Amino acid sequence: MPARGPELSVRSTAIPGLLVVTMPVHGDSRGWFRENWQRAKMVAEGLPDFTPVQHSLAYNAARGTTRGIHAEPWDKFVSVASGRAFGAWVDLREGPSYGAVHTEELTEDTAVFVPRGVGNSYQTLVPDTTYSYLVNDHWSADAAYTNLNLGDPTVAVPWPIPLEQAVRSEKDLGHPSLADVRAVRPPGVVILGGTGQLGKALAAQFPQARVLGRAECDLADPSSVAALDVPRGGTVLNAAAYTAVDAAQTAQGRAAAWAANATGVAALVRRVAEQRATLVHYSSDYVFDGTGGSGPDGAYLEEDPVAPLGVYGQSKLAGDLAVGTLPRHYLVRTSWVVGEGANFVRTMQRLARDGVRPTVVDDQVGRLTFTTELARATAHLLAGDAPFGTYNVTCSGTPTSWAELAGAVFEHEGRDPGDVTPVSTADYLSGRTGETAPRPAVSTLHLGRIEETGYRPTDQAAALRDYLAG
Incomplete structure (x- = not known):
């Protein structure tokens, strides 16, 4: 015909x-x-x-x-x-x-x-x-x-x-x-992990959302997830996770990481699917082995092979695979997250003010991601009806090492960046006791996919200056 x-x-x-x-x-x-x-x-x-x-x-x-x-x-x-x-x-x-x-x-x-x-x-x-x-x-x-x-x-x-x-x-x-006529209100938004750094930023970005902490919904408790009130056709932003990377290497931590990051996420996927809702789930650069991806300058593309080195990354990957079975999902993969509360940047700022000369690793490379950046990207994906799937989200700009970032913090505080002593990861960990998780050497994520939707990530250096001044 x-x-x-x-x-x-x-x-x-x-x-x-x-x-x-x-x-x-x-x-x-x-x-x-x-x-x-x-x-x-x-x-x-x-x-x-x-x-x-x-x-x-x-x-x-x-x-x-x-x-x-x-x-x-x-x-x-x-x-x-x-x-x-x-x-x-x-x-x-x-x-x-x-x-x-x-x-x-x-x-x-x-x-x-x-x-x-x-x-x-x-x-x-x-x-x-x-x-x-x-x-x-x-x-x-x-x-x-x-x-x-x-x-x-x-x-x-x-x-x-x-x-x-x-x-x-x-x-x-x-x-x-x-x-x-009473106008139709948008379907509800539920934020899980609302007491954490990312959860707080999401709550500020979505002021009408219902914000739940671990006391209201514990991903590690199947009965808690099964009872979660998911709005029909609404959206769940899952900022809840087990993030104690080193503790996850222990027997107790391993069980806790898998319960929250894998089994709990799979249960959440089932609950969201029942209500035909949308799930936004936040993942990590730790699902990669850190040897570098197929993007420019070794940055990881969303579809690059995954090969987590430690228990935390393995449990996150298992949760990611469950999320991928959901028709309406955004899997937001990120790295080096910084928000409200204790974190690397605030630690370096405190050390700079206290006159300390720290030793910081210089063979792990990536970009910071401020929680406000993740919240803004989430709002963009949802408001713009971007195609469902996986998106890398970090700040933009030239990737740096942890030592270089520490030097930038010291310089902002009026200290000589040379007061930060760079050291290899192996040397930094030598002599330490207790379980230590392997870290990816390359954590840089390629941002082309989310940029194709019209999103423009904030430059890492500018975002760091604003954060330190806040």
């Missing part, structure tokens, strides 16, 4: 997230054929990978049949299986685009992706029109709908057939005007 019409394409509209899809139609004297939902091709063109679970059809016998305006608690992919329809969509979500309208004629080569909270309606232009819905949650009579009157003068939908001549249901006639 020869194709008629344009190639597959996806274009945006005045309503954020509402996308118009043009589909090739193959036809001959017998009729036509189209791929109404082709996940790989459509996602590649920019359609969200919204994982539909139900397909419904609405047959409309008469011309002028008009349905809506309904905003439902799921995403929809709408088209016509036969006939023609005039579609109208109104943004009923809380925010600056509230009340925005988009209209589109639906024929055999046009479909529309409708995000949760956008009111959906249509009017048939010919008899015997069949309207198709793909949705990413199962229909339920208990689902909460937000409705708008079809004739609301504020949005003034330009119906081709006047509503007084249209076929409408009694229920649709009674829907409220825009002034009386």
Whole structure:
């Protein structure tokens, strides 16, 4: 069958997230054929990978049949299986685009992706029109709908057939005007590990989120994870983890690391999947062996082979693999995290002020990542509907050693950077007692993938100066 019409394409509209899809139609004297939902091709063109679970059809016998305006608690992919329809969509979500309208004629080569909270309606232009819905949650009579009157003068939908001549249901006639509609609020956000350095930064970035510490949700306790209240279609930001890298090498620490970072994360993935929510999970450069990746100057790409050296990295990798099975996930891999509380930078600042001349390793290379940077990147990924998957997130700029960073801190404090004595990791650890985890020699992560989404990481040197001045 020869194709008629344009190639597959996806274009945006005045309503954020509402996308118009043009589909090739193959036809001959017998009729036509189209791929109404082709996940790989459509996602590649920019359609969200919204994982539909139900397909419904609405047959409309008469011309002028008009349905809506309904905003439902799921995403929809709408088209016509036969006939023609005039579609109208109104943004009923809380925010600056509230009340925005988009209209589109639906024929055999046009479909529309409708995000949760956008009111959906249509009017048939010919008899015997069949309207198709793909949705990413199962229909339920208990689902909460937000409705708008079809004739609301504020949005003034330009119906081709006047509503007084249209076929409408009694229920649709009674829907409220825009002034009386309660705007659809975004699905809730839950932050796990909210008492830690990253959790505090995420809480500041997402002030409406529900913030849970270990007392409210302990990843190492299966019953605690199973009881976690995950908002339907919402987002979980998992900043909880076992991070005692050296202690993880001990018998007790090994069990604790695996319980929180692997078994607990797998349980969290199951809970998030049940609620069709999105998971943002934070990983580590420790999943690599530190010999260098395939990116420029040996930086690690997201798809580079993993080979963790110690128990902490192994447990984190196991959790990462579980997260990767979730359709709606962002796995944020980072390194050398610095936030509110005790950390390397604050330690060096204190030593500089106390007149100490420290010895610091110079054969481990990477870039700092401030927790505010991770929080900002998280907000960017979620707000921009970036493709799900793994993203490296650190500050940008020239990679440095720990010794060089210490020297920069000393210089900021008015000390001579030469007061920091560089030493190899082997020499630094010689004579130390107790378990010590192996560290990656190269922790530099390539940032190209997140930069392709429009994100611009902060330069490491500038971020360090601002942090020290704060």
